[in-house]
Amino acid sequence: MKSDVNLCSLKNIACTLPGQRMTSKETLLQKYEEYKKEFDRIPKYREFLRFAGIHGRVLVKIYGEDAYSKLQMECGDLANKLNLEKTPLEKIMRQYGDLALEAGKLPSSSVWIHQGLKPTISGLERSPHFIKWPEFPKKFARWAEVENAVEYKEVLELIEASSSSSGKSITEKSDREFEELINAVRSWIPDRRRNVEETYKVELRKHLEAKGFKLHEEFGESNFDLLIRNKYAIEIKKAPNQSEYDRMFGQLARHLQHQLHVIALVLDAPTQDKFDNFTALVDLYLNKNEKFVEVIKK
DNA sequence: CCAAAAGAGACAGCAACCAT
């Protein structure tokens, strides 16, 4: 090794001699092959530079962008540069589908880990995949549908079955909680008329806490007025005009996206017909299949 | 029935990768 370094420095001196100043492409290619012969493997960037006794700029001068990679390709090798292609969606989905077919049921994340499938769970849930495990069935179903992957028909049936059975029991259970909450909000009577929405909010919060609901402090960028058990959001609007109703509608929709149940609480509604119109809209568009939004007026 | 233990999942931090 040490003699190598010495050699290189000798050559460097040689390179500075007139007439040899230009390192030619051919010399580099030759060096590359030499290295492979000598060490029986492909050199890494730095190793090559040292071995050839050149500065990285020389490479760039000859090859331009991604110089070393181009050189490697020219010598018939794959570039060392990391090929960070994300795992294609298809591969991920097929792995999932095959697991399900094999087991005859929807796999848990543990199976995936045990099989050593990639990307790992932690990779899966982050960019660029964003597949959290419980969402896997849904995403798989969507994929299979788009790709028309008939071979996974059984898996789709499994997904269908699980979402209707477990889905139901879950909503039934949470429905009860939701009902309780709705009743609690209904039973709340504001001390008196307030001028500011915020004051109502504080008061309602006290009321709910007294009823034994666990309120979450607003954290992060959450836009909820109140959040209960991470599942139920309460939106409070005082004396809304039309555009505020519209805004609230949008907020409700956003909450639903986060799979929350929402109570929209309207205080001091100026006119009955705007309120009625609002509730009608909510029922029509947001409470389409199952009831997740409750509108209450005080 | 309750309490403890196991299981599943969420999430964040850290590191590896390697040419540029």
Place this chain on the structure above:
DNA sequence: ATGGTTGCTGTCTCTTTTGG
């Protein structure tokens, strides 16, 4: 130092199972 994907690990939470 940086880029982007991925893996690994620790900690937290929530749910389900088990033991008594």
